[in-house]
Amino acid sequence: MSVKKLSVPELVGRALEGDRRAIGRMLTLIERGGEPADEITDLTHPATKGAHVVGITGAPGAGKSTLTGQLIRHLPTLGLKPAVLAVDPSSPLTGGAILGDRVRMDDVAGDGGFIRSVATRGYAGGLALSVPGSVRAFDACGFGPVLIETVGVGQVEVDVAGAADTTVVVVNPGWGDAVQANKAGLLEVADVFVINKADRDGANDTRRDLELMLDLSHVSGLEDGTGYRPPILMTTATDGLGVEAMWEAVTAHQAHLEATSALERRRAARFRYEVASRLTTRMERSIARSLDGLTPDGRSPATVAADLAADLLA
């Protein structure tokens, strides 16, 4: 029977039992948003187990997908059941998208893993609005860790740090200057640095530049005063070289978070962030309703806004 015909509670029930089609369908409803998505949030929330959430970010073409593909091959050998959210941009003109990250990820379905391609659907910041809901759904269905591959990002789009426990920033050899220039952006959110394409010239120079930068300033923005220094790993993702060590660094960061209660703090911040973004969505809808058909009638815009705000927040 087609999972499209199930009610939301039936669908979630099947998904929690591990029915892959039901999980796929549930993710679609989460991406569409609205009431069914809220209902799924309520139904999956009690089943969450606290899966480790790992963000993988970096410039376009840095090798995020290839690394993620290697990870989902490696993790099952450690007894883990990884899920991936691979985010790619939607076209602002047509709303369509080409989601191509899977090309670099071997299918892991046989090992119990799960890959979902996600379009940003107009959301800035390198992620999609649905990401927290999809992460929760994977967690509830028994997947862990949950890996989030962001859109290829520049320096301002660093939302992933708010969505993940551990953020891996992927750079390439020869990016020393870019690294310096980007100090205030992407690099600030790194819990683990990966210099991928270490088979190319300049990997050691890039490592030196990164080390220097870490010496000069404490860059891992969310970790004040805990003495954590983001490690720098070298990988050649196309051959899988360094991927095991990279995962060890990620788990070491997780252990650090747990030991310092920073995990709780991050997750509380994440909770607030999600509540805030849901509130924003609701407010924007109410505001749109208030503005519908509004005409000046000789009034000051400031007065009208103040009056409307009083009504909206009443």
Added chain:
Amino acid sequence: MAIESTNTEQPTIRVVLAKLGLDGHDRGIKVVARILRDAGMEVVYLGLRQTTASIVAAAEEEDADAIGLSMHNAGHLALAPSMLAALHDADLDIPLIIGGIIPEADIPILEGSGVAAILGPGAPAEEVVTAVRGAVAART
């Protein structure tokens, strides 16, 4: 941050595109990916050397509304039915659309075996989009 309106009237169509088997002609399927994106669809591209099993897994995980394969190595009379059988075995009711080099004489055979639409070289963008939309609409 721009927040798109949720609950849009028309849900976005999600299509899985792939090359099945060893056929390396991927130019056409990449053109199709762009055509469908420009028509507002979300295209999950799997790339070369896929198997029926990897396509079934992707279709489940991506909640695909349609599967599109392109075939240029004269294997379509074997490949298309094996893809349909794999979908049937997985209890997936998803339309299969095929393009590439398909001789005229084989079209009725493929249609008879359950392929939803078949397009050949030079198929214009509108035809590609209409074929996918039509195949999806026929199943919902």
